[in-house]
Amino acid sequence: LTEDIDIVYIETPTNPLMVEFDIARISQAAHERGAAVIVDNTFYSPIYQRPLEDGADIVLHSATKYLGGHNDVLAGAIMTNDAAIYDKLFYNLNTTGPVLSPFDSYLLLRGLKTLALRMERSTQNAQEVVAFLKQSPAVKEVLYPGKGGMISFKVVDESKIPHLLNSLKVFTFAESLGGVESLITYPTTQTHADIPVEVRHSYGLTDDLLRLSIGIEDSRDLVDDLRAALENE
Numbered sequence: 001l002t003e004d005i006d007i008v009y010i011e012t013p014t015n016p017l018m019v020e021f022d023i024a025r026i027s028q029a030a031h032e033r034g035a036a037v038i039v040d041n042t043f044y045s046p047i048y049q050r051p052l053e054d055g056a057d058i059v060l061h062s063a064t065k066y067l068g069g070h071n072d073v074l075a076g077a078i079m080t081n082d083a084a085i086y087d088k089l090f091y092n093l094n095t096t097g098p099v100l101s102p103f104d105s106y107l108l109l110r111g112l113k114t115l116a117l118r119m120e121r122s123t124q125n126a127q128e129v130v131a132f133l134k135q136s137p138a139v140k141e142v143l144y145p146g147k148g149g150m151i152s153f154k155v156v157d158e159s160k161i162p163h164l165l166n167s168l169k170v171f172t173f174a175e176s177l178g179g180v181e182s183l184i185t186y187p188t189t190q191t192h193a194d195i196p197v198e199v200r201h202s203y204g205l206t207d208d209l210l211r212l213s214i215g216i217e218d219s220r221d222l223v224d225d226l227r228a229a230l231e232n233e
């Protein structure tokens, strides 16, 4: 963290390795050097993490994910408690016009009303899926920060990943996250395909890793689906 750094931009937990960072400590260190802190809070949502209260200057969300919650709206949200930053952001918004349509606004507000319930259920379901994955002989490692609906795991035999993705019936093979339906993503060919392979591997994003976004279905359906796809040849 040198003097020429103006912004520290963090995502916590990280996608897809689920590493958590201490926002309060990072904010303190950044502010001592005159840098502002931006936190992408998409994965935890305000239900589990409130970065402004921990010292961050700007928080942003892909509202496409948990805030909307139904995989049917593309939106973003920015929060700040700094009046000068707010004025600049509002000026930008007002002059360049990146505003949501009335229908998208309606969908987003409607989704927000059940955010707390959805986060609670996703976490419960995720904890049950994690318990299953941890004892599955087909799974090498499970990455889960303990709350929220996002889980990554590494399989013992990566040659079986195409079979796994084709066999799942409840999980949909798709890139997004944070909706009521459970999704599975293969970062190697989807979300992280444009990161050079040496770079990906250098920080542990290996080709045996899959990411789950756990929705609000019956957890037994989710576990049964994963068991059938992972453990039946």
Ligand SMILES: *Cc1c(COP(=O)(O)O)cnc(C)c1O
Pocket: 011, 015, 040, 042, 043, 061, 062, 063, 064, 065, 074, 075, 076, 177
């Ligand atoms: C999806 C996502 C984004 C991008 O948001 P869009 O709404 O798809 O533009 C940014 N950060 C995180 C953590 C995301 O999951």
